[in-house]
Amino acid sequence: MSETTVDILIDQRVAVLVDGNNIELSLHDLVGKKSAMINFDTLIPKLLNNRSLARLIYFREGKSISPKLAERLLTHYHGSVTPCYKSADIPLTIKATQIAQKVDTIIILSGDADYVELVRHLKGEGVRVEIAAVNKTTAKILKEEADHFVEITEEDCFVFKRTYKRRKKGNSK
Incomplete structure (x- = not known):
């Protein structure tokens, strides 16, 4: 028998939903710096993995949402940043259930055990559910319930360096 290489077209629409606060805290713990952020250019x-991106939504609690992050996600991934009143759990869960019929796979970037029931529900609806998070800060039950777990490592993030302009003495502006 001779081996034949077969090209397989993977036709799967994927939504990536990010619990921004959870992932940011996990990255800070992983790297040891509060300015660690996801490097979407390597992680996405x-x-x-050769599937098509249908949606990318970054849920972020609080008012301090970087306009640069929102612009970058829109420009490079047609993504968006959604501010949340409190935690991202409920808005992310609602969005996941709304888009479940429009995608084949939902990837949740969070290690929070609060998403276990969402994972179970989505799987019951026939959606493949993957979790991407920092291994050390991800609930074991969440990894077990998901169809697949992708570990976010230091290679998937960068440390944001702020540049400050020094003010001249006596200049209040």
């Missing part, structure tokens, strides 16, 4: 291709 790793997560998609």
Whole structure:
């Protein structure tokens, strides 16, 4: 028998839903710096693995949402940033159930055990559910319930360096 290489077209629509506060805190713990952020340019291709991106939504609690992050997600991934009144759990869960019939896979970036029931529900609806998070800060039950777990490592993030302009003495502006 001779081996034949067969090209397989993967036709799967994927939604990536990010619990921004959870992932940011996990990255800060992983790297040891509060300015660690996700490097979407390395992480998204790793997560998609030749599948098509249907949605990317970054849920973020609080008012301090970087306009640069929102612009970058829109420009490079047609993504969006959704501010949340309190935690991202409920808005992310609602959005996941709303889009479940429109995608094949939902990837949740969070290690929070609060998403276990959402994972179970989505799987019951026939949606493949993947969790991408920092291994050390991810609930064991969440990894067990998901169809697949992708570990976010230091290679998937960068440390944001702020640049400050020094003010001249006596200048209040």
